[in-house]
Amino acid sequence: MDTLSAIAEPNQxxxxxxxxxxxxxTASEIARHFQSSGAAVSQHLKVLIETKxxxxxxxxxxxxxxxxxxxxxxxxxxxxxxxxxxxxRLNKIDSMLSKxxxxxxKSQSRRGRKNG
Amino acid sequence: xxxxxxxxxxxxxxxxxxxxWKVWTDxxxxxxxxxxxxxxxxxxxxxxRVGGKIYIVMLAGEAMGPFKGTRWPMKxxxxxxxxxxxLTYTARAWTEGQGSETQIDQITDVTFEDQKxxxxxxxxxxxxxxxxxxxxxxxxxxxxxxxxxDKLGKFLATKH
Numbered sequence: 358m359d360t361l362s363a364i365a366e367p368n369q370x371x372x373x374x375x376x377x378x379x380x381x382x383t384a385s386e387i388a389r390h391f392q393s394s395g396a397a398v399s400q401h402l403k404v405l406i407e408t409k410x411x412x413x414x415x416x417x418x419x420x421x422x423x424x425x426x427x428x429x430x431x432x433x434x435x436x437x438x439x440x441x442x443x444x445x446r447l448n449k450i451d452s453m454l455s456k457x458x459x460x461x462x463k464s465q466s467r468r469g470r471k472n473g
Numbered sequence: 474x475x476x477x478x479x480x481x482x483x484x485x486x487x488x489x490x491x492x493x494w495k496v497w498t499d500x501x502x503x504x505x506x507x508x509x510x511x512x513x514x515x516x517x518x519x520x521x522r523v524g525g526k527i528y529i530v531m532l533a534g535e536a537m538g539p540f541k542g543t544r545w546p547m548k549x550x551x552x553x554x555x556x557x558x559x560l561t562y563t564a565r566a567w568t569e570g571q572g573s574e575t576q577i578d579q580i581t582d583v584t585f586e587d588q589k590x591x592x593x594x595x596x597x598x599x600x601x602x603x604x605x606x607x608x609x610x611x612x613x614x615x616x617x618x619x620x621x622x623d624k625l626g627k628f629l630a631t632k633h
Contacts, residue, residue, distance in 0.1 A: 449506035454488040
């Protein structure tokens with residue numbers, strides 16, 4: 358499994374979002390946000406570590422999970438671009454067309470009157 | 474592992490198909506909406522026929538800081554041109570002066586449907602070289618990571 362597939366899984370995505378919001382968390386802190394068992398959460402964490410989306414460090418007895426931003430940002434940059442690019446373009450087209458509509462209304466019904 | 478990624482965007486535009494088609498196919502108009510903010514379009518060529526060329530260059534402006542002056546061309550050709558109803562092109566986008574890791578190959582399929590005088594536009598983008606694409610092509614835009622993650626998930630859920 359690669360990072361892409363890992364974040365396509367909703368629970369794994371939720372873990373990533375938690376880590377992005379809260380910073381470093383232990384497994385039990387993460388598990389508090391889930392209905393599912395601790396074992397299920399561990400399984401998700403394992404996948405996230407294998408795909409390098411998340412890394413683990415040890416502090417005394419605790420295992421601390423953190424986000425590994427690099428592979429995610431590379432992916433996100435590219436994929437978000439596509440979505441944002443098209444959203445942005447469609448917004449621009451929308452406003453171009455609505456400006457055109459207003460202009461033609463003005464020229465039809467208020468001929469001779471200056472805009473704005 | 475070869476894999477395609479596909480995303481679909483829809484919008485209902487408050488204009489008849491003729492207007493929407495023109496906005497989509499007249500290079501002067503396309504240049505007005507193609508780029509993100511802070512980017513200009515120094516070159517925009519559209520040869521509207523099957524096999525005809527589409528070539529659009531985005532140029533990063535002052536406000537893009539370290540990206541300023543970077544050119545992001547997209548070059549391809551139309552594979553379907555059905556006036557007022559459908560446009561399909563295959564294209565490659567890249568960062569000028571950089572290696573093949575910045576290349577993104579894509580198929581873009583745009584359909585226009587009349588909806589009581591308005592026009593529903595559906596854009597389907599298929600990225601055909603997804604394995605190399607993630608390394609590259611931020612195309613000068615970066616976005617809040619966390620807010621976007623759900624969008625990303627939905628996007629990925631449609632992958633092929």
